[in-house]
Amino acid sequence: MFLPDGSQDEIGLPLNNKAKATELFRKVATERGFKAISTPVVEYAKTFTNTHVGMKLHSLLKWFNKEGEIEVLRADWTTAVARAISNQKSKQTKWFYEGSVFRNDREGIESKQAGIEIIRTEPFLGEAESVLTAVAYLKELEISNYLIELGHTGIFEELTNSLKLDSETEERLLDAMHDKRRDIVYEIAIDYGSIQQAEQLTELIDAYGSVDQLKKYRSIWKDNKRLTRILNHLIELANVIESNGGEVLLDLGRVKNLPYYCGVMFKGYLKENGESCFSGGRYDKLYEQFDEKVSAVGLAFDIDVLATHINNNERKESICIVASKATHIQAEQLRSNYPNANVDIQYEIKDSDAYDTIIHVNENTN
Amino acid sequence: MKPIIALTKGRLEKQFIKFLQSLNYEVEPIINKGRKLRVETDTFQFIFAKGPDVTTYVEHGIADLGIVGGDIIAEFQPDVFNLFPLPFGHCRMAVATEDGKVWPNQKKKIASKYTGITKEYFRNKGESVDIIKLEGSVELAPILGLADGIVDIVETGTTLKENGLVVQEEFFSFSARCIANRSSLKIKRDVLTPIIESFQKQEEYV
Incomplete structure (x- = not known):
């Protein structure tokens, strides 16, 4: 029997590492006052494809139900949790989840995530708690070589407001900014605005680096109150992260890749190989579909990525107790003599190299 | 560690070598690479591949930068930074x-x-x-x-x-384009920025 592309069986260490990463995430989240929430694996497609969320139907794993409605496998936790929370009317503000999401448009159909959602909370508090939870979790995983990127949707909005773009052109410009494609950014900006605006937007493509490298934008944007406020906000948040041992990179040219982002955006990179290990941000707009005006922020960790970076040094002694049907009860009782070892009971040794110690039990053994 | 550039084999490769020469980068190891698919110069490590595979190596972070035709990017739409056009491969x-x-x-x-x-x-x-x-x-x-x-x-x-x-x-x-891995561009900013700037400054070359 074969497996479809993107699906895979897992055995041994990778599986243990994922379990450990999830277990440590639950520990960190619980200790910080988050409450667990889970949503079903099967949802209606429109939960993810409505205009507030904006996911593409072709990227979802879908089928028709008996009534002809399109159902999908959970494609995004944040959207599903927002739906669940808005139904619950709970006073709880901090939630955590862990489980799989399923997408057609990325390598590996199923990916394991764990994440947090903070709603109805003072915006800076929610954002600081999100990134500090990331710092605490990565510390718990003993991962120290990482970078947290901060961006803000308001910068692009502010710099393109006066261009009066139609929605199709705005989409093209967003795509070009997302791809840091300077020729197209310049081309669109000059068609709809001045040379100065085109140069300003093109320069934004290169506006990524450390906080110190980007402090110059304080003077560049000194006459624009909104941009100054956003920049100060990002620098304050960066300070919170750096004061707690994290390294920060600002990308002032980052744009949202889903319509519901509206403010700060986070992304975590492992410096060793550049893999993205978490992402998230502010998405108050997501709750507008439920006629709610709430503050909402959160992030999701990529457990599949983090699990490959766990140092699994906790190797226990491996013992095999060789027994028989007649001595099985004795062998089971003997197991308690080795509380710090992995103890296996066999009637016959097939692979002696698999064990550190082999103990034979016969009927005379006490 | 030297930045890794994935370079499209064939016509683009020859044009890129001339482009590098005009920027005073060392090119001799590339010119005399024979059938080698990986070559190192003073400044770069190069890997040579077909256009679609260049985008794959960059997308997966094996290469930091890639030199590939705009037609290949339009066709395969890789998840990379599609930085800027180069003055060849039109x-x-x-x-x-x-x-x-x-x-x-x-x-x-x-x-x-x-x-x-x-x-x-x-x-x-x-x-x-x-x-x-x-x-x-x-x-x-x-x-x-x-x-x-x-x-x-x-x-x-x-x-x-x-x-x-x-x-x-x-x-x-279309023309040839310089693409970058989404993480490398940021994490290796200090190494990649001078290279990218030098590629951009060279509007025309002989």
């Missing part, structure tokens, strides 16, 4: 048919290597077509009756002409 995407051939009064059959671009082009025109995927020598398809026309890149137009084909419409123009 070509146009065109629809071509046999000289004097009239389009049939039914759904057209179009042969192409670029099935994604072809689909998008005809969809934007509001026209349904049957697309036949070919891997090369696309000009043969209308001549041998496999398709009514082709969509392919045109540089000088000589190949089309020699095979009795004429351009009906040109709809995109």
Whole structure:
């Protein structure tokens, strides 16, 4: 029997590492006052494809139900949790989840995530708690070589407001900014605005680096109150992260890749190989579909990525107790003599190299 | 560690070497690489691959930067930073048919290597077509009756002409482009920025 592309069986260490990463995430989240929430694996497609969320139907794993409605496998936790929370009317503000999401448009159909959602909370508090939870979790995983990127949707909005773009052109410009494609950014900006605006937007493509490298934008944007406020906000948040041992990179040219982002955006990179290990941000707009005006922020960790970076040094002694049907009860009782070892009971040794110690039990053994 | 550049083998490779030479980078190890697919110079590590594979190596972070045709990026749409055009590798995407051939009064059959671009082009025109995927020598398809026309890149137009084909419409123009891995560009900023800046400064070269 074969497996479809993107699906895979897992055995041994990778599986243990994922379990450990999830277990440590639950520990960190619980200790910080988050409450667990889970949503079903099967949802209606429109939960993810409505205009507030904006996911593409072709990227979802879908089928028709008996009534002809399109159902999908959970494609995004944040959207599903927002739906669940808005139904619950709970006073709880901090939630955590862990489980799989399923997408057609990325390598590996199923990916394991764990994440947090903070709603109805003072915006800076929610954002600081999100990134500090990331710092605490990565510390718990003993991962120290990482970078947290901060961006803000308001910068692009502010710099393109006066261009009066139609929605199709705005989409093209967003795509070009997302791809840091300077020729197209310049081309669109000059068609709809001045040379100065085109140069300003093109320069934004290169506006990524450390906080110190980007402090110059304080003077560049000194006459624009909104941009100054956003920049100060990002620098304050960066300070919170750096004061707690994290390294920060600002990308002032980052744009949202889903319509519901509206403010700060986070992304975590492992410096060793550049893999993205978490992402998230502010998405108050997501709750507008439920006629709610709430503050909402959160992030999701990529457990599949983090699990490959766990140092699994906790190797226990491996013992095999060789027994028989007649001595099985004795062998089971003997197991308690080795509380710090992995103890296996066999009637016959097939692979002696698999064990550190082999103990034979016969009927005379006490 | 030296930055890794994935470079498209063939014509783009030769043009890129001239481009590097004009920027005073060392190129001798690339010129004399023989059949090696990995070569190191004073400044870079190079890997050599076909265009679509260049985008794959960059997308997966094996290479930090890539030099690849804009046609390949438009067709395969890799998840990379598509930074800027380079001053070589210019070509146009065109629809071509046999000289004097009239389009049939039914759904057209179009042969192409670029099935994604072809689909998008005809969809934007509001026209349904049957697309036949070919891997090369696309000009043969209308001549041998496999398709009514082709969509392919045109540089000088000589190949089309020699095979009795004429351009009906040109709809995109491309050049070689510099692409970057989404993480590398940020994490290796200090190493990559001077290289990228030097590539951008060179508008023209001999």
